[in-house]
Amino acid sequence: MGSRPLPTTATLILAALCDGPLHPYAIVKRIQHQTDHAAPLRASTLYRLIDQLLDSGCLREVDSRLPAGQDDERRRYFQITAAGRRALEAEARRLRLVLQATEAGLALWRSRA
């Protein structure tokens, strides 16, 4: 199971949650901040991926709330699970290999040029 690559957006969602539980709106904000608004994350995509990550056990819904007053009662919070962390690490290894291969290829290209 773990060998299948995560969709990039799902990886970003998991990475965004490593700091603690967040609600979906906060996830979007954090991803946009981290990726410097490189690609917009649409609501339907976000919920589709959250649903998938919940089903595969990488996420779980939690009751954890921010301190009173900073929080909207209707918002749902999600937390990364141990399985999620493992999937994320596997994905990081995979991406690192991809990155290395990519840069090695580009370096060869440059040296030829």
Next chain:
Amino acid sequence: MTRALLIAIARRVMRAVLWLYPAPFRRRFGRDLTAHVTGEIAAADRRRAAGVACAEIAAALRDAPLVHLAYWRRRAAHAPSPPPASGWGSDLRLARRQVTGAPLRSALVVTTFALAIGASTAIFSVADAVLLRPLPFPASDRLVRLYEETKDASREGISLPAFEVWQRELRAVRALAFFEPRTALVMIDGEPEQLSGATVSRSFFEVLAAAPQHGAPFSPGPLTRGPREVVIAHRLWQRLGGSEAVVGSMLGVDPGTFAIVGVMPPDFDYPAGAQFWTAAGDLGILHTERSLRFLSAIGRLTPDADLAALQAELAVLTDRHPATDRLGGDVRMTARTLRDSIVGSVRTGITSALAAVALLVIVACCNISGLLLAESSTRARQRAVQAALGASRGRIARQQAFEVLWLAAPGCLLGVWAAWLCRDAIVALSREEIPLIAGTALDVRVMVFAVVATVVTALAASLAPSWSAARTSTRELSSRGSGHTRGVFVVLRGLVVAEVALTFVVAVSGVLLARTFDRLTRVDPGFTPDGVVSVRLNLPLSAPNRGSSLVLYDEILRRVRSTPGISAAGYASRLPLSDALASIEISAGDAEARPPVRAVLQAAGPGFLPAIGARIIRGRDFADADRQAPPAVIINDLLARHLFADGDPIGRRIRFNYFGRPTEGEVIGVNQALRYNGLTTPPAPELYVDYRVRPLMMLLFARTTVPIDAAVPLLKSAVRQADSSRRLAVDQITTLDREIARHLARPRFFLALVAAFAVAALALVTAGVYGVMASAVDAGRRNLGVRLALGATPSRVCRDTLRDGLVLTFIGLAIGGGLAMGATSSLRALLYEIAPRDPLAFGVTAAGLTLVALIACWVPARRASATDALAVMRAEE
């Protein structure tokens, strides 16, 4: 367009788009998703708000099929029920889920498979090794043993004249040989050691068609001349060094020295336990005396003759060469196969075990059928729905078959493993008791047969209802509810009745054997075995004269008696219980009117009877002073009553033949009878002659007050001290407790075997009754609901369910009782003082089975009475 209007429109559109999503997703995230989209629009720049709204809606449209795809994949991965994708893989997975979904039922079925396959394979393999497999001789089915049968049916011995007649005149046998099992002192590394062996005729190995592994069999030659030759067993050969050089060397076998001419292969073991075979030389008086029947004869049938032909020839020879035994009865020449002569005594036990295991397998098949049929029948509705949705009959059957295979595969594996365990346990338990059993190899044919039989039964039981279900219309089913069809109901009840009946037969056999064993352990052997050790003192036949032997024996006894830890000691020539037959003829010396009677002869000395705890009723024991003629004798109460009726036997004279010489003895005491011929043969008349009249190889009996392990070295050192010239070999150290245990071992083995099957059958019948009753309660839930709704009390419902189960049990018991009446008479040979139709055994078994059935019905009955009428009615709508 104002921001508020844009948001309102986007919300409407999103709500519409959400209907394109799977319902669970919509319920879970619909509101949040819409709120999220409106939030994004609200947060966007004024100029970009419309673009964001469009992009979000477009993304939602794009994502809908992706979510559908994810949900569809998820359903496929853990779909709880049919119909989905066709194909063997999905059917196999579905079947596995059905199996793991009902762990208790599956465990029961798997265990039943294992039990049936394991037990039947092990027992059939044992029976094959003991009763069927050829003996380890070429063409062993043509080997026979010949007997001269006398009136007392002790048909072991033949006389040499009879043998010579057979050699001359029999046409049905190609070759004949005689042998005489004996024990002798064999010199191994300069130490004498008592070994079993046989004196055999030169044709012995030729008849058995057995060739030595090294060297050659005896050189052919006239019976009366030639070198003294010995063939040794592989075991002895290895103790002598195990090299080729052993052949040709000399071996001291009391009373002479023999040249080793051959070494037999390791698997040659006839007569059982023999380690050497010496070629018979001149047998002296045996050549002419037909009344001396010490030899055993074996022969090999010619290719065109059979046992019946041989019997017919022997009948003719019986008439042509008449002889009488000492009682005046006719001696009849007869024969049986060599296998019969070896295993005849255990045939009944093994066949009983076979019958018991066959019944157990049938019970197991009934059990598997019942469990699967009940389960399969309750799922008839599910299958009808599948059929209505388009599943073919073959498809439904395939799913059922896969389910059976999921149960059968682990069951068979466990069964094979159980067969190994059973075989090892059986062989370990009975190696000493059952001839040929050590050669038991698991029989693959039987295993395959057991596997096929159980699996086919299971398939049939599982598929039968689905066959009919596929024909049943859905409407019929829904009107019938989830109950069993009438046919299934009848079959299930029939299976319960059959299980109970067959289990009764096995269980009652077990109880009969247990009662027999109980009786055997309570038999009074006439002595008190606790703490009595016996050692054999082997005086070489070639050794000393009478006087010096007596001095040696006296010295040993004196030292043993003064050894601490030994409270009493004495000599006798044979062990009690040692299968001695009444063989010597006794008559009263002064009252000729009484006919002579046969008695067990025992040479004994002072202290023997007290040492083993035998009781002297009248008169006294031998004393050190009784050395003069006439020899003092002690007789037992049976012999006294026979010879002297109620008169006082003390001081009376009796006449008997002692070592071929007419002897008259004076009765000095009367003892209470002991058992000499095993535990089950009633005591016979006994005659104890003072051993000092003619000292022979004696057994020393000592009653110890210390543990046996500590006493044996004390005894040995006492003998060593007395026997300074090292003429004696001390061997066959045993205890009377061990002798009794030895005689109990075979009954114990067959009891253990049949009892194990009985317990297994009881466990199966418990599971079977429970399974069928539980499924009947589940299936009849609607009726129960109606009854309860109409005012039946729960306790009434509980009682009725119990009664239902008990009626089946009683029918089963009645049938089983009838079967057992017929079957147990075949156990007669294994029973002792217990009638095959022992009412107590039948009663106890019936009561036990009823109790078991009651317990098995109790849980379903409780569940029936706890039925919630309203819930049932609602569920059925």
